[in-house]
Amino acid sequence: MSLYADLMHPEGAMWLADVALKNIAPGEEFHTQVQVARGPTSSRWVELRGRAELATPWIINGVSFDVTEQKLADQKLRASEERLQVLVAELQHRTRNLMGVVRSMADRTLRRSTSLDDFTPAFKDRLLALARVQGLLSRMNTWERITFDELIRTELMALDAESERVVLDGPANVMLRSSTVQTFSMALHELATNALKYGALKQEAGRLLISWQLEISGEGGVPWLHVDWRECGVAMPPEGAPAQGGGLGRELIERALPHQLGARTTYVMEPNGVHCTISLPVSERTRAETADA
Template sequence: MTSALDEAKAERIQLEQRTKALHQAEARLKVLVSELQHRTQNLISVVRSMVDKTARVSSDLTEFRAQFRDRLDALSRVQGLLSRPNEYDEVPFDALIETELAAMGSGMDRVRLNGPKGVRLHFTTVQTLAMALHELATNAVKYGALAQPDGQLSVTWDLQGNDADDRRWLHIDWRESGVKMPPTGSKPSGGGQGRELIEKALPYQLGAITNFELGRDGVHCTIAVPI
């Protein structure tokens, strides 16, 4: 009799443990589904914005197709980084900037990167910031430091605190030099949409503090984003 009761008790404990494990698995699944829905909605918003902005500055369908595919490729690279095993849906900034610049395919011997490794950014920050970096890199390759023989590109970053709100901020300094700039008063080549993204979209979407300047020998852009 005692043996039967012990067996029944053991079976009941096992059943309770399995039930608890099942409930925990269901809870994790709900969190994952919710996070996936959030990420999908965010991604759709980014793509919609890309379509609208690219269409606004494209003179014809051929130009739209080329520019949109280029930006879509940049977004795809971000998704590749986010798909790596990661508990918190975050991407290190150094991986983000290295991936984007490597995709440009030329002039990397004239690029200097300097900053701490492992500064992790949430996926909602990564997607928007990546598009800004892509615009800067594209402009550098087509018209700026990586398009001219004496051009140099320096990208530095560091992590700083903010006493006012207790948040940490990633400070990025993008500086091109050795670039032959157009005469004063003339319209510079490229950079229009990238500048708009940096000066308007980043502050609005991420609460970033940005500055974009056309210096005497190249573009100088600073971005401070809360993380």
């Protein structure tokens, strides 16, 4: 028995010790699985079934089966079920977020529209922007994250706004929190759309600089992304003239981002163009990768 115990995983050896010490009552049936070492780097699972017989010396009658393959299959099945539960929970969470964003977007667009003809193209344009973000999210695994540089380049490319008049300056692979991507991307879309219709990407002398940096600060070392959106060379409307664009985008930036994402924002119509700053917390994985770099 001692040689058999030496081959066992510690938990199995403890069970065998109970047998040796007669901790199993006479006539009691037993059914257990124990891990048996097969070599220095591998082991097998054995299922033991039997009955303790009252006799002198102590007798255990039973059989054993190698159940290693079944054990491994059960472990894979449990892992698959756990992953499925995580995926379903993530899908439900993203769906709730998406419906909230669509409802809010429709309400804001409707409030600023004078007619159905005015509402339809504006709402369609925003839905397309939201669909682009969903396309990015759908290509990811559960534990992956969208990065800021990927998000801003996707938006500029979709609007055909990547040109020599646009300068992007910041570190790659700053990972965003999945829960913030939809609202954050809509704010970026509104900024880019206004620049394309009225500002730096519309006017020939206009230039757009989008710079960003990562800061690890505060208690617990929370990573924050600081984005600086600066347009220059733009002929702004005379003082007192109706503002061009900026309505929904400014509302998203000044109200929705701070309220929903805990962001810190500014939005200023400067003499030569829009200047906007957005600071928001990002994925903890960014901090970990920064520390490893």
